[in-house]
Amino acid sequence: MKVHSEVRGxxxxxxxxPCTFSHPQHSQHSSLQVLWRxxxxxxxxxxxxxxxRPGTPTCEPGPQQDQRYRLEGNPREHDLSLRINGxxxxxxxxxxxRVEVQGREHVSFEDKMxxxxxxxxxxxxxALAVEGSEQSGYTALCRVQxxxxxxxxxxxxxxxxxxxxxxxxxxxxxxxxxxVSQLRDVEPGQQYTCSASNPLGKEQATLYVLPPRPPMSMxxxxxxxxxxxxLSLGAKVLLLVGMGVWVVQGGALQGVSCWxx
Numbered sequence: 001m002k003v004h005s006e007v008r009g010x011x012x013x014x015x016x017x018p019c020t021f022s023h024p025q026h027s028q029h030s031s032l033q034v035l036w037r038x039x040x041x042x043x044x045x046x047x048x049x050x051x052x053r054p055g056t057p058t059c060e061p062g063p064q065q066d067q068r069y070r071l072e073g074n075p076r077e078h079d080l081s082l083r084i085n086g087x088x089x090x091x092x093x094x095x096x097x098r099v100e101v102q103g104r105e106h107v108s109f110e111d112k113m114x115x116x117x118x119x120x121x122x123x124x125x126x127a128l129a130v131e132g133s134e135q136s137g138y139t140a141l142c143r144v145q146x147x148x149x150x151x152x153x154x155x156x157x158x159x160x161x162x163x164x165x166x167x168x169x170x171x172x173x174x175x176x177x178x179x180v181s182q183l184r185d186v187e188p189g190q191q192y193t194c195s196a197s198n199p200l201g202k203e204q205a206t207l208y209v210l211p212p213r214p215p216m217s218m219x220x221x222x223x224x225x226x227x228x229x230x231l232s233l234g235a236k237v238l239l240l241v242g243m244g245v246w247v248v249q250g251g252a253l254q255g256v257s258c259w260x261x
Contacts, residue, residue, distance in 0.1 A: 001019065001020070001021040001022075001097070001109055001110070001111045002018075002019070002020045002021070003017075003018060003019045003020075003097065003111045003113070003114070003115045004017070004018050004115050005113065005115065005116065006115065006116045006117075006118065007115055007116070007117050007118070008117075008118045008119075008120060009084070009087040009091075009117060009118070009119045009120070010087070010119070010120055010121070010200075011087060011088060011089055011119055011120065011121035011122075011147075012086060012087065012121075013086075013087060014083055014084060014085045014086070014087065015083075015084050015087045015091075015117065015119070016072050016081055016082070016083050016084075017036075017081060017082045017083075017084070017095050017097075017115050017117065018081045018115075019073075019079075019080040019081055019082065019097035019111065019115070020073070020078050020079050020080065020081075021078055021080065021099055021109050022078065030054065030101050030102055031051060031052065031053050031054065031101075031102040032051070032052040032059070032075045032076075032099055032100070032101060032102070033049070033050070033051050033052075033099070033100040033102060034048070034049065034050050034051075034052065034059055034071060034075055034080050034097070034098070034099055035048070035049050035097070035098040035099075035100070036048040036049075036069070036080075036082050036095060036096070036097050036098075037095065037096045037098070038093050038094070038095055039093060039094065040094065040096060040114065044096075047066070047069050047082075047095075048061065048065065048066075048069040048070075048071070048082060049061065049062060049065070050062075050065075050071055052075045052076060057074070057076070059071050059074075059075050067085075068084060068085050068086060069082060069083070069084055069085075070082075070083050070085075071083070075099065080097045080099060082095070082097065084117075087117075087119045088119065089119050089121055089145070089147055089176075089177045091117060091119050092117055092118055092119045092147070093116070093117060094114040094115065094116050094117075095114055095115045095116075095117060096110065096111055096112075096114045096115075097110070097111050097115075098110040098111070118147070119147065120147045120148065120200055121145070121146050121147050121177070121200065122146060122198065122200040122201030122202075122203070123144055123145070123146040123150040123196035123197060123198055123200075123201060123202060123203045124144070124145045124146060124196075124203060125142060125143070125144055125194060125196055125203050125204075125205045126143045126144065126145055126178070127141070127142075127143040128140070128141070128142050128143075128194055128205045128207055129141050130186055130207070130209065132186075137184065137185055137186075138185075138186040138187075138188075138209075139182050139183065139184050139185075139186060140154075140182065140183040140186045140192055140194075140207055141166070141180060141181075141182050142154075142163075142180065142181045142182075142183075142194035142196070142205065143178060143179075143180045144178065144179050144180070144181070144194075144196040145177050145178050146177060146196065146198050146200070147177045147198075148198045148199065149177065149179055149198070150179065150196040150197055150198045151196070151197055151198065152165075152179065152181035152194065152195070152196050153194075153195045153197075154181070154183045154192060154193065154194060154195070155192070155193040155195055156190070156191075156192060156193075157190070157191060161183060161192070163181045163182060163183045164181065164182055164184075165179060165180065165181055165182075166180040166181065166182050181194065186209060187209070188209050188210065188211040189209065189210070189211040190209055191206055191207065191208045191209070192206070192207045192209070193205065193206045193207070194206075194207070
């Protein structure tokens with residue numbers, strides 16, 4: 001069997017994993033079963049399975065087959081290549097192809113090394129918020145996703161600021177491509193920009209921290225501290241209303257459940 005050791009794809013686009021093999025002489029008159037797995041051993045996941053019968057040009061998958069996966073090649077022409085539509089970062093991993101010849105002598109052929117799929121994506125800022133209190137000081141947090149993992153910088157109105165990474169994050173598939181950067185000593189009345197970049201692109205989000213007004217004479221409660229978030233997506237500017245609204249209660253900064261428009 002012949003496969004590529006590594007294939008790279010872009011998030012949101014289709015990607016093909018090549019796999020070819022040499023037919024035994026009798027296989028043209030036998031049924032073929034094609035199998036693709038993600039991972040190896042006990043924890044492997046079967047992603048695609050189909051059967052090619054003699055005299056038919058197609059390889060028929062089962063009724064429960066995920067439509068994101070389909071066979072790009074023709075098993076009768078020695079081609080088992082798999083197509084993945086709308087690749088995601090979570091599709092990254094090592095894939096194995098296998099063919100079983102079902103006849104008098106049941107034989108199978110499988111690639112032992114596998115193909116490593118690397119799905120890449122431009123930076124995406126998932127969240128930008130502030131935590132802390134007036135007594136302990138405020139810290140801005142910027143959560144970013146991308147592959148390769150983006151480089152994160154903080155910018156003030158006139159200078160580059162010194163941020164630091166929060167971590168390490170857990171190594172689960174959902175968080176493997178995430179990073180969180182923090183900026184300490186955030187001051188009300190200032191604006192701070194989180195800038196994330198990797199070879200595929202750049203994204204920025206700006207945080208405006210409005211200073212609190214004097215306490216109300218009736219209740220003495222502290223007024224809301226509003227954080228307005230704007231994301232720069234290439235030439236577009238997307239304004240999110242309510243995504244960064246927080247209130248100071250009892251000296252602690254607390255999040256409010258809000259909606260985006």
